[in-house]
Amino acid sequence: xxxxxxxxxxxxxxxxxxxxxxxxxxxxxxxxxxxxxxxxxxxxxxxxxxxxxxxx
Numbered sequence: 001x002x003x004x005x006x007x008x009x010x011x012x013x014x015x016x017x018x019x020x021x022x023x024x025x026x027x028x029x030x031x032x033x034x035x036x037x038x039x040x041x042x043x044x045x046x047x048x049x050x051x052x053x054x055x056x
Contacts, residue, residue, distance in 0.1 A: 003034035
């Protein structure tokens with residue numbers, strides 16, 4: 001949810017914290033974690049596409 005609010009909806013971490021009842025630091029941490037997960041998934045997808053093992 002933090003990822004969507006920050007990256008897509010344009011909320012700041014302070015606003016997200018207030019909306020979700022978490023600290024600004026927790027919002028930043030969750031956003032960083034979500035970005036890392038997304039990056040890993042995209043890298044795996046790219047690797048599968050590169051070697052022909054990608055399935056729809």
